[in-house]
Amino acid sequence: MKGDRATLWRMGGFGAAALVFTALVIAVRVRWVPMESLDRGVANDLNAVIAPSRFLVALMGGISRLGSFGVLGWLVGIGATVLVFRRRYRLGAFLLAAALGGLILDPSLKLAVGRLRPVVEQPVAHGGGNSFPSGHSLNSFICYTALLLVFLPALRPAWRRPALIGVGTLVVLIGFSRLALGVHFVSDVIGGWSLGAAWVGLCAAAFELARHEQGRRVTHPLEEGLEPESAPELHLTEHPRPEPKQRYVAPAAGLVAAWVFTFGALVALGLPLAHYRHGNGNVLGDHTIPHWFAAHRSAAMDRIGSLGGTVGNTHAILAIGLAIGAVALAVTRRWRPVVFLAVVMFGELTLFLAAAAITGRARPDVPNLDGKLPTSSFPSGHVAATICVWAVAAVLVLGHTRAWWRWLLVAAAVVMPLWVAVARMYRGMHHPTDIVGSCVLAALWTAAAWWVLRPNRDTGDSPNPETPNRDAPNREAPDQNATSRTALSRTAP
Structure with missing residues (x-):
């Protein structure tokens, strides 16, 4: 009552x-x-x-x-x-x-x-x-x-x-x-x-x-x-055992070093391309391929290219990242995968902005379909962000399940960046070597973040939670030596 x-x-x-x-x-x-x-x-x-x-x-x-x-x-x-x-x-x-x-x-x-x-x-x-x-x-x-x-x-x-x-x-x-x-x-x-x-x-x-x-x-x-x-x-996460604060110093230093080396690789690659024939040389088809796309445009391909650019823009990547983070947090009940996602995406953004500001490469000398943009042509931010966000999704899924559908995300990590890359070149926004620069950025930074943060470590780096980690000690197994010593002490006179 x-x-x-x-x-x-x-x-x-x-x-x-x-x-x-x-x-x-x-x-x-x-x-x-x-x-x-x-x-x-x-x-x-x-x-x-x-x-x-x-x-x-x-x-x-x-x-x-x-x-x-x-x-x-x-x-x-x-x-x-x-x-x-x-x-x-x-x-x-x-x-x-x-x-x-x-x-x-x-x-x-x-x-x-x-x-x-x-x-x-x-x-x-x-x-x-x-x-x-x-x-x-x-x-x-x-x-x-x-x-x-x-x-x-x-x-x-x-x-x-x-x-x-x-x-x-x-x-x-x-x-x-x-x-x-x-x-x-x-x-x-x-x-x-x-x-x-x-x-x-x-x-x-x-x-x-x-x-x-x-x-x-x-x-x-x-x-x-x-x-x-x-x-x-x-509860969003389970309460892990507290770790000393000193444990965070080495990963932070490693990430800073990885960022610096990745930035150096991008500048070393981008500056020569930006200065060679005012950014429109023909290295790896930088001149030929954008002109070929511009000569073969059609209304149907314009719509496909526009959609490809949309799925790689800031709003779409943010939406995909939020969805990945929400699912990862709900399933794993750990912050480590979310931190891995945040570090990869924030690092990608800062690397792209810094490299674009230093290189200042001109856009392809063809009519572009997206208007004038404030950033440099090198590297492609759309492609780099697309590679990073889908690579993170694939890494997390491969680390937490053996289900067949995990390969769908692996396929998406290949197909989605390829679609965005072709769309950006088709619309006259990037050279092929800009795409190469994005691949270098995403590969170096994502691999470094994975190596430092180990996003699947909380599950023992085992795709199947029921599969034991061979590197971890078997806490449930009895100490054979101790058992033998006890038996001998009981039988001794």
């Missing part, structure tokens, strides 16, 4: 939030004068303070992006991936249902209410669609609250209240940033929060009722999370 009363109280809470949202909808539709006066006064006052300062505009824009679909989508996707691989399907369903509900409610209600966005004296941002309710406020409230309710059991009790305060502060800052940028009224933001509270409360109440029907204990979600008994599976 006590659990039932607590559930009823929480249902009453999200009912009150829904009532607030309904009242705001009515006030917006009838254009209630006191509310509209407050909305427009706050919008104009904030615009007068924020618009003249580039720093404040940039700061508000950065905070606002934390409530965008891109950021929230990745957070929910990573959270759902962890839950699925840890077999917490009910929690995964709750998280996805809450997030998808926000995606449906936001545009639907914007169309139904039809409120125009604020018009301020000094516009600093643009918002698409109608104004009520604020989509950033709604979806940030839903997604961050849902993630907190799901993963709260993984936190120590002392950290749970600070986590609640942190999430609440973040949601408030996101809502305020929409006001400061002049793209929403106060009532839009409050409407988004109240609707978000009602929706998350409804989803949480449904989850609790399902637990009650299964005979499970009804919890206090803001204190324990939705499913406290899942805490062992919700």
Whole structure:
């Protein structure tokens, strides 16, 4: 009965939030004068303070992006991936249902209410669609609250209240940033929060009722999370044995040395190519191949080449890297594979930027299809990043499974860079030797990072967890000498 009363109280809470949202909808539709006066006064006052300062505009824009679909989508996707691989399907369903509900409610209600966005004296941002309710406020409230309710059991009790305060502060800052940028009224933001509270409360109440029907204990979600008994599976990693800090000095020094030597190899290769005939000599077909591609362009090949360039650009590589990191963390429960991925990708980026700045090689002397770019032609950042991210995926999979599908990722590590390389040359963006430089960068740096970090070491470098590591001591085997000595002592007179 006590659990039932607590559930009823929480249902009453999200009912009150829904009532607030309904009242705001009515006030917006009838254009209630006191509310509209407050909305427009706050919008104009904030615009007068924020618009003249580039720093404040940039700061508000950065905070606002934390409530965008891109950021929230990745957070929910990573959270759902962890839950699925840890077999917490009910929690995964709750998280996805809450997030998808926000995606449906936001545009639907914007169309139904039809409120125009604020018009301020000094516009600093643009918002698409109608104004009520604020989509950033709604979806940030839903997604961050849902993630907190799901993963709260993984936190120590002392950290749970600070986590609640942190999430609440973040949601408030996101809502305020929409006001400061002049793209929403106060009532839009409050409407988004109240609707978000009602929706998350409804989803949480449904989850609790399902637990009650299964005979499970009804919890206090803001204190324990939705499913406290899942805490062992919700921890992102297991707790390895602590290592002395000195153990990190040698790997760091090794990575720095590898970076320097790789950079030296790129400069030694790129500078002569950049100066030979102003970067458009015919070494390895640097002149012939781009001209041949330019002479054989077609509409169909343009689309294939454009897609090849897209799968190797920064956004695609970032998306693939996040997906690989999420799956690796969910499956291995170790930070080492994630650190390996981060080191490889960050090193690739810095090596590419540094080498491009030093070499300054001109693009092929053919019409290019991507416009003028600020970076050098040597090496190809698209190709190097594609090689690195898919090589990391292949290394991690080969180190953790013997399943047949591991060869699909090995094939992708070959096919994807080849596609991107041909696409970049077809579009007139790179010479063949630029591709060679990317291969040198990716091969040297990825191999060095693998050698230093040993990303599969936590599994004994054995593809099958059930296969023992021959190099490791057999702790379960009895000491034969000790057994013999004991037997002799028993038989001795």
